[in-house]
Every structure is written in structure tokens, then in C-alpha cells.
Amino acid sequence: MRTSVSVFPRLAFVGLALALLGGMASAQTAPAPAPAASSAGSASCPAILQHTVPRLQDEKPQNLCQYAGKVVLVVNTASFCGFTPQYKGLEALYARYKDRGLVVLGFPSNDFNQEADSNRKIAEFCENTYGVKFPMFVATHVTGEQAHPLFRQLAQATGTRPRWNFYKYLIGRDGRVVDAYSSMTSPEDRAFIREIEKQLALR
Known part of the structure; x- marks a missing residue:
């Protein structure tokens, strides 16, 4: 017992x-709750690229989600700036690394009063003067209250908005904003190129 x-x-x-x-x-x-992006039907496109912007050459809308999975360099440009010759370096950078997954996105802006007064003139200048082949978009506000939502997101992610023309934002393959670079950072800057190569190596 x-x-x-x-x-x-x-x-x-x-x-x-x-x-x-x-x-x-x-x-x-x-099961974990579905992420917000998935519920919105945009799981394969990071939030930073969920924008549609008219192209410079024909002003037809282009969805930036087509660049998902690439290393993206966003640059606000201008035709009549002391940094305008950076177009040459940006085009060389694009040509050198595009097959490895880099895309340069150019956003002309007159926010600093150094851009042409029409998209047609901007397109002609970029093509005829620097032979730009990387994707370019129509004149865009990049700072202030009228800033495009893409640039608002970039500023929020990095804590810095464009201070002048040819400000640069680097986005990794995963859609994470890696860093911001001032106008003084040239496309030939070694540290800048090393970071691009580092992001291209990530899968």
C-alpha cells in the first residue's frame, strides 16, 4: 500500500x-503574424522602393520595385552645379558594376536653383554632355515640405536630408538604407567604392 x-x-x-x-x-x-509588407502584397519589394516615379526620357511612370534585390544608389542631380561633372563618375560606376547588381537612380532637382527648367532640357543635357545611361527620373523635390516620399524615407533612415546637389544614398540588396554620402564624396572615392563592393557581395 x-x-x-x-x-x-x-x-x-x-x-x-x-x-x-x-x-x-x-x-x-x-505561426508568427505576417509582416505588414506581406499583408499589403509587397513582400518581395522593400518599403523604400515602393514608389512609382515618371522616367525622365518619356515621363512614363516607372515602379522602383523593379530594382528590388539590387544595390541601389540614389542621387539627386543638377545640370549647372560645381558637382555636375560627377555625372561622368556615376555613369562609369554604373557601367562597371551593373552586371553585378548595381543600379544608379538619378533624380534631377531644382531645389538648389541649379537645374534646367524642363525635363526635356535635362534629358538632352544628360545624354549629350555625359552620355548618361543609368535610369533618370523627372525633376523631383528632394528636400523641404514638398520632398518626394522616397527622399523623406531616406532622410528618416539616415538622419540627413540632401544638403546640396549630388547627395548620395546607398541601399543594400535587402532594402536596408546603408548610408548617406555628401556631395563631396565623389563616385571615385575609394571608401565609397569599397562599401558598394561589400554590398554587392552580399546575397
Whole structure:
């Protein structure tokens, strides 16, 4: 009888332990809530690229989601600036790394009063003077209250808005904003290129 008295409490304890373990396992294996991007039907496109912007050459809308999975360099440009010759370096950078997954996105802006007064003139200048082949978009506000949502997101992610023309933002393949670079950072800057190569190596 002594044995049976000690067995029943042990069995009760084992049953309670199993029940508790079962509850913990259920909680751990429960499916996690779907991320907001997935519920919006844009799981494959990071939020930073979920914008449609008219192209410079024909002003037709272009969805930036087509660059998802690439390393993206966003630059606000101008035709009559001391930094305008950076177009040459940006085009060389694009030509050198595009097959490895880099895309340069140019956003002309007159926010600093150094851009042509029409998209047609901007397009002609870029093509005829610097042979720009990387994607360019129509004149865009990049700072202030009228800043395009893309540039608002970039400023929020980095803590810095464009201070002048040819400000640069680097976005990784995963859609994470890596860093911002001032106008003084040329496309030939070694540290800048090393960071681009580092991001291109990530999969």
C-alpha cells in the first residue's frame, strides 16, 4: 500500500509537467503574424522602393520595385552645379558594376536653383554632355515640405536630408538604407567604392 500511495502523486506530477510542456510547445510553434509588407502584397519589394516615379526620357511612370534585390544608389542631380561633372563618375560606376547588381537612380532637382527648367532640357543635357545611361527620373523635390516620399524615407533612415546637389544614398540588396554620402564624396572615392563592393557581395 505504501508503494501505491507514492506512485499516484508521482503520476499526477508527471501529467502536470507534460501538460505544461505541451502548452509551451504549442506557444513556440504557433505561426508568427505576417509582416505588414506581406499583408499589403509587397513582400518581395522593400518599403523604400515602393514608389512609382515618371522616367525622365518619356515621363512614363516607372515602379522602383523593379530594382528590388539590387544595390541601389540614389542621387539627386543638377545640370549647372560645381558637382555636375560627377555625372561622368556615376555613369562609369554604373557601367562597371551593373552586371553585378548595381543600379544608379538619378533624380534631377531644382531645389538648389541649379537645374534646367524642363525635363526635356535635362534629358538632352544628360545624354549629350555625359552620355548618361543609368535610369533618370523627372525633376523631383528632394528636400523641404514638398520632398518626394522616397527622399523623406531616406532622410528618416539616415538622419540627413540632401544638403546640396549630388547627395548620395546607398541601399543594400535587402532594402536596408546603408548610408548617406555628401556631395563631396565623389563616385571615385575609394571608401565609397569599397562599401558598394561589400554590398554587392552580399546575397
